[in-house]
Amino acid sequence: MSDLSTSLPVISARKLVKSFPMANGSELKVLQELDLQIEESEMVAIVGMSGVGKSTLLHCLGLLDTPTTGEITYRDGDRTWRSTDLSEDDRCQLRNHFIGFVFQFFHLLPDLNVLENVMLPTVISQETGEWNRNRSKLESRGESLLERVGLKGRERQSPGTLSGGERQRVAIARALMMSPKLLLCDEPTGNLDSRTSESIHQLLRELHQDLSTSILVVTHDPDLASRADRRLQMIDGRFQNDSADNPETS
Amino acid sequence: MKYHDYLTRRYLSRRWAPWAATVAVALGVFSLLTVLAVMEGFKVEMRERIRGTLSHLVIEADPFRGLVGEDQLLRTIKSIDGVKAAAPNVTTLALYKVGVMDHCVLRGIEPAAECQVSDLARFILSDDEINEMLKDRFMLLPADRDSMPVEQVEQLFSLERRRDVLRWRLQEDPGSGFSVDSPPKPIIVGIEALRSGRLSMGDVVQVSSYSPITLEPCSDNFLVVGAFQSGVYEQDLRWAYTHIRSLQDTLELWDDEAEDMRLSGISIKLDDYSQADRIKGEIRREVDRRMFLDQDHPDKIPLRSPSFETWEDKRANLIKAVEIEKRIISVLMLLIVAFAAGMIFLILMLLVIEKERDLGVLRALGATRSGVVSLVLRQGMFLCTVGAAVGLLAGWIFLENINGFHDLVYQWTGLRLFPPNVYYLERIPMVLRWQDILLVSLPTLVFGFFGSILPAIRAGRHDPIKALHHE
Structure with missing residues (x-):
């Protein structure tokens, strides 16, 4: 685990509470004053039973949802952003530049081919003229990312023609397109068979070592969790006290 | 984006x-x-078609009073700035009879003057055109067809024309039985009246109306000497033109008091139609002042003023x-x-x-x-x-x-x-x-x-x- 005094965390959440109103008027607290820090280039796995609030935490950290109370700080070098100060546009911009998402169900756009799916974040972030000027540069970056995830030569294919594992690789390439500081993976192998899962685990681990991106993985998969730098056990909206550095990877 | x-x-x-x-x-x-x-x-x-049969401005008198002092009226109107031409007319509803009985709007006009204020010369058909139109019942006059020369229009109302038509008719149909020596008055009817078989060229029709002066029925014989096609079906079926003097004579329009023949109205053509409303007002003032205020007794209630309308006012509802x-x-x-x-x-x-x-x-x-x-x-x-x-x-x-x-x-x-x-x-x-x-x-x-x-x-x-x- 990195020394906090020398390296500041990429993301830190403090006293995060997320509650949902129930039909009977009471409140369901999904996250209960939760604290979390992820250091630069750190890979953290969150494990836990279904319904303990793993995905809710990921959505809050990924700025898709807002916590009821508490604050999340994002840091890139000297720049920091506090979740409480962010406007809607800032949140969108952070989602685009700072965070990369990998979902359980891949969520590729069927109307775009593989390369276009990978380039989608750049299409969202850039103006038409700028994008057209940079197009060849962006395409070659997309192609090299696809090559990195083992899909060279499949750029023009439709996502519908790919297997589950291949689709997840495209989704990972898409998440890395903007070189985000933080990659949020929500059950990335939850929908894949064990062999394919193994190759995705391998890929995530390799990417983590190659790139300086911090990775937060929410998973049920003990194998994937065991490959992370740190494994956090979540129970009832809190991290269990015994969460510790992974002996296998540290 | x-x-x-x-x-x-x-x-x-x-x-x-x-x-x-x-x-x-x-x-x-x-x-x-x-x-x-x-x-x-x-x-x-x-x-366009309605405008063609009407002129820019129409003065219409109360049918029972009419207008008198034709010369003075026309002189007054023509002196107003923006008026191009003016023509007098007598209009009456009439019944006509040739085998069957039917009704029409009979208009007495002065051919040369009328040609200056309306598109009459453009509508009046030559004998050849009448024959063609009777053969082809859908035929319409082309929009760019030239107007008939005014002399030719005048000639249609002449005695000579009536003689020619009667002679032609007697040759075609020897049983007609009218004497060439006492020709009836001329009448030009709409082409649809001929097409529908109600009338034919050379027919001598008895036209009956009433005199607004004597309030007695009056009738005369008229000879169909020509036809027109205005492009408005109702008009081509129901309207007929004759010479103003013939109709004044038939309707006995001599006004003893004014010592003049009465008119039904006056049609006016303007230099610029967009000025119609302004000129309409001026004409109304002039005509009212000169014609309807008794100069000797200015406190007397003036006679009922005629209506002054543009052709659009007249057909506003349509x-x-x-x-x-x-x-x-x-x-x-x-x-x-x-x-x-x-x-x-x-x-x-x-x-x-x-x-x-x-x-x-x-x-x-x-x-x-x-x-x-x-x-x-x-x-x-x-x-x-x-x-x-x-x-x-x-x-x-x-x-x-x-x-x-x-x-x-x-x-x-x-x-x-x-x-x-x-x-x-x-x-x-x-x-x-x-x-x-x-x-x-x-x-x-x-x-x-x-x-x-x-x-x-x-x-x-x-x-x-x-x-x-x-x-």
């Missing part, structure tokens, strides 16, 4: 259903534009009726466009539901809520604008060749969609105005906007978390 156009292109190029909405918009715009242009054509054509008809049809046709916008709404709604997950992905990748709204809105407006443009273009091409298409349908099917005898028009009239183009395109775009904004708002309200939660 780039992704709006980028994704709009992708979504629309891979689906045909949205284009069905575009086709519906195009059809609606096409129909609306065509109807507006044809209705406008009708309106212009009808106004012109208004066509205008209202056009408005009602426009509103009905706009419903087609509204229906097409409804299709855009449904299709976009389906697209938004189908693409819920994609929209969630876009939000997760950094698209703003307004960006997603704009993406859907743009798709709707794109479909609507393309539909409107295609409809306008197709409408324009169709309207430019509307009669060609009509002839083609007639050749292929033998079906006359536009029978000339019903509308009394040889060709389908059409006037495409930019106001009508705006009247079509603006509501289309507004409907398209309302059809698109609701699905767009729905797309913006999607919770990306829910959208991404399911496969």
Whole structure:
């Protein structure tokens, strides 16, 4: 685990509470004053039973949802952003530049081919003229990312023609397109068979070592969790006290 | 932002259903534009024809009083600035009888003067034209047909003409039995009166009316010496012209008090019709002052003033009726466009539901809520604008060749969609105005906007978390 005094965390959440109103008027607290820090280039796995609030935490950290109370700080070098100060546009911009998402169900756009799916974040972030000027540069970056995830030569294919594992690789390439500081993976192998899962685990681990991106993985998969730098056990909206550095990877 | 156009292109190029909405918009715009242009054509054509038989300004007297002092009246009116010509007339309702009894509006005119104030010379037919028209009952005078020279028009009312017609008629039909030595008065009837078989050239008809002075019935024999075609069916069936002096004589219009023949009215042509309202007022003042105030007894209530109307005032109800008809049809046709916008709404709604997950992905990748709204809105407006443009273009091409298409349908099917005898028009009239183009395109775009904004708002309200939660 990195020394906090020398390296500041990429993301830190403090006293995060997320509650949902129930039909009977009471409140369901999904996250209960939760604290979390992820250091630069750190890979953290969150494990836990279904319904303990793993995905809710990921959505809050990924700025898709807002916590009821508490604050999340994002840091890139000297720049920091506090979740409480962010406007809607800032949140969108952070989602685009700072965070990369990998979902359980891949969520590729069927109307775009593989390369276009990978380039989608750049299409969202850039103006038409700028994008057209940079197009060849962006395409070659997309192609090299696809090559990195083992899909060279499949750029023009439709996502519908790919297997589950291949689709997840495209989704990972898409998440890395903007070189985000933080990659949020929500059950990335939850929908894949064990062999394919193994190759995705391998890929995530390799990417983590190659790139300086911090990775937060929410998973049920003990194998994937065991490959992370740190494994956090979540129970009832809190991290269990015994969460510790992974002996296998540290 | 780039992704709006980028994704709009992708979504629309891979689906045909949205284009069905575009086709519906195009059809609606096409129909609306065509109807507006044809209705406008009708309106212009009808106004032109009505205007042709009337002059710019019409002074009409109370039928029981009439106007007296023809020379003085005409001199006064012609002296007013902006008046080009003026012609006197006597008009009466009459019954005529040749075998059957029928009625007509009989107008006594001074041929040379009338030719200066109305399009009479353009409507009066030559003998050859009459023969052709009797053979082809759909034939209409071409719009660019030259006016008949005034001398020739005058000649139609002459004694010589009556002699010729009677001689010709006696040769054709020796049993007619009228003496050439005592020719009846001349009458020129509408071509439809001849076509319908009510009258024929050379017929001597007994015309009966009443005298507004004696209030007694009076009648005379008139000889059909010619025919006209004004292009307004009712007029071509019911109107007849004779010489003003002949009709004054028949109706016994000698006014003892004024020691002059009475008139029914005066037709006036102006240099510039746009000045009609101003000149109308001036003429009214002049005529009222000179004719209707008794100079010796200025406190006496003046005689009832005649009516002073432009030709549009005179036919205001008819012109208004066509205008209202056009408005009602426009509103009905706009419903087609509204229906097409409804299709855009449904299709976009389906697209938004189908693409819920994609929209969630876009939000997760950094698209703003307004960006997603704009993406859907743009798709709707794109479909609507393309539909409107295609409809306008197709409408324009169709309207430019509307009669060609009509002839083609007639050749292929033998079906006359536009029978000339019903509308009394040889060709389908059409006037495409930019106001009508705006009247079509603006509501289309507004409907398209309302059809698109609701699905767009729905797309913006999607919770990306829910959208991404399911496969």
